[in-house]
Amino acid sequence: MSSNRRLLKQTLIYGIATVLPRVMSFLLVGLHTSYMPKPEMYGEITILLAYMIFFNVILSYGMETAFFRFYHKEENKKEVISTSTVSVFWSTILFLCVALLFQKSLAGLLNIDKEYINYAIWILAFDALVIIPFSKLRAEQRPIRYSVLKISNVLIYLLLNVFLLAILPKLAQANPQGFWSSFYVEDYQIGYVFLSNLMASLFTFVLFMPHYFQPNWFFNNELWKKMLHYGWPILFAGLAFGINEHLDKILLSEWLDPATAKAAVGAYSACYKIGLFMVLFRTAYTLGIEPFFFSQAGNTNAPQTYATITKYFVILGSLILLVVVVFADVVKILLVRDQQYWEAMSIVPLIIIANFFLGIYTSLSVWYKLIDKTIIGAYISAIGAFITLSMNYILIVKFNLSYLGSAIATICAYGSMMVISYYLGREKYPIPFEMKKILTYLFASITLACISFYVTELRETFVFGILAIIGFSYYIYKNEKEVILKLIKRK
Numbered sequence: 001m002s003s004n005r006r007l008l009k010q011t012l013i014y015g016i017a018t019v020l021p022r023v024m025s026f027l028l029v030g031l032h033t034s035y036m037p038k039p040e041m042y043g044e045i046t047i048l049l050a051y052m053i054f055f056n057v058i059l060s061y062g063m064e065t066a067f068f069r070f071y072h073k074e075e076n077k078k079e080v081i082s083t084s085t086v087s088v089f090w091s092t093i094l095f096l097c098v099a100l101l102f103q104k105s106l107a108g109l110l111n112i113d114k115e116y117i118n119y120a121i122w123i124l125a126f127d128a129l130v131i132i133p134f135s136k137l138r139a140e141q142r143p144i145r146y147s148v149l150k151i152s153n154v155l156i157y158l159l160l161n162v163f164l165l166a167i168l169p170k171l172a173q174a175n176p177q178g179f180w181s182s183f184y185v186e187d188y189q190i191g192y193v194f195l196s197n198l199m200a201s202l203f204t205f206v207l208f209m210p211h212y213f214q215p216n217w218f219f220n221n222e223l224w225k226k227m228l229h230y231g232w233p234i235l236f237a238g239l240a241f242g243i244n245e246h247l248d249k250i251l252l253s254e255w256l257d258p259a260t261a262k263a264a265v266g267a268y269s270a271c272y273k274i275g276l277f278m279v280l281f282r283t284a285y286t287l288g289i290e291p292f293f294f295s296q297a298g299n300t301n302a303p304q305t306y307a308t309i310t311k312y313f314v315i316l317g318s319l320i321l322l323v324v325v326v327f328a329d330v331v332k333i334l335l336v337r338d339q340q341y342w343e344a345m346s347i348v349p350l351i352i353i354a355n356f357f358l359g360i361y362t363s364l365s366v367w368y369k370l371i372d373k374t375i376i377g378a379y380i381s382a383i384g385a386f387i388t389l390s391m392n393y394i395l396i397v398k399f400n401l402s403y404l405g406s407a408i409a410t411i412c413a414y415g416s417m418m419v420i421s422y423y424l425g426r427e428k429y430p431i432p433f434e435m436k437k438i439l440t441y442l443f444a445s446i447t448l449a450c451i452s453f454y455v456t457e458l459r460e461t462f463v464f465g466i467l468a469i470i471g472f473s474y475y476i477y478k479n480e481k482e483v484i485l486k487l488i489k490r491k
């Protein structure tokens with residue numbers, strides 16, 4: 001098999017393992033919002049998961065990326081595997097001991113039930129302990145085993161959620177003295193969600209336990225220092241990404257009225273998930289395009305290729321944005337069934353636009369990866385994190401905009417990152433983007449989407465929205481007719 005075909009096959013397999021969990025989380029929104037009688041319950045889940053994202057980054061401390069770098073760089077690969085395994089193992093054990101010791105204090109500080117904190121601690125520990133085993137599978141180019149384990153984890157989590165939230169209560173009610181009633185706890189929906197997560201994480205860890213029972217583990221202190229030095233920018237960038245993507249939920253819980261904060265976060269998070277259509281599109285694009293960008297780097301016409309691909313990403317993304325926003329009220333019925341959560345629907349267009357900006361930023365950011373200046377990406381993410389924090393404070397605390405302020409802050413953060421990357425890239429690695437066309441598509445799509453959604457009379461009938469989609473599609477066809485006809489003829 002040629003190297004290009006192998007790369008394509010591995011990208012496809014890893015892509016499925018990456019995209020499928022996002023699809024599953026998309027499906028779980030309907031289940032969770034249907035079986036959480038109060039939005040504050042879903043809000044509590046969201047807040048704790050947001051904190052867990054940051055601890056996931058801290059517990060890996062860039063070691064996953066460092067592992068790949070040194071596995072391919074060092075001659076003694078066993079030394080890399082052993083040193084990184086020992087490092088992550090003992091740092092996780094240290095975290096586990098400290099976190100369990102102070103779990104009561106953590107519960108009080110975060111205003112979250114101690115039992116849920118306990119679940120979260122063990123989930124974080126099990127997830128950290130499989131970082132190096134999963135990385136080893138990727139380094140050894142074993143994508144099928146990697147994907148099977150990843151997908152199995154997600155399926156177990158999904159099936160346990162369905163059973164514990166939807167099926168178990170009915171079994172217990174049908175026979176109050178029966179077998180299943182002894183396992184059922186009333187009003188324990190939040191606990192069941194985290195219990196499902198814990199069981200899935202434990203299952204994955206158990207499958208990887210043989211990795212830890214190998215003889216002759218050893219630790220190279222000098223290699224470890226090099227790996228830490230290489231990994232700290234990754235840790236920094238990961239924390240910055242966590243701030244941009246998840247901090248808003250935590251800030252809302254802290255800065256809103258305590259009596260309504262969790263309910264607001266629950267509604268915000270549920271409606272936020274409607275933006276997953278754009279997230280899935282962005283993720284699939286990133287997985288497929290990054291290997292292609294690197295494979296084309298040596299070609300003289302590479303900049304023109306990058307420019308063309310980015311233009312068509314913007315075109316397709318603009319159309320997806322418009323379609324999802326126009327039919328957002330249909331999607332909410334299918335996805336977020338409980339009307340208590342619909343109060344946050346005003347954020348949907350903003351979140352979709354923000355995720356689109358992040359996708360464009362990803363496409364624009366190829367330049368600093370090609371010149372081996374990935375630290376620039378960390379700096380840009382840090383700027384985005386600062387904007388996220390400051391804009392949330394201004395819009396939530398000063399202007400009382402609640403979750404609408406968080407959505408606006410997300411647009412500002414990702415929009416700024418997109419613009420900064422573009423202007424820096426013009427100097428360091430010029431790419432001939434068709435900016436006039438790109439900006440026209442962006443402006444037209446965003447304007448039509450916002451009019452169709454925020455003008456109530458137009459939103460209720462769908463007539464304007466459907467006409468906008470048809471008109472925008474015709475505009476794309478008119479401008480890109482030559483390329484579209486070539487694609488049709490090729491098929």
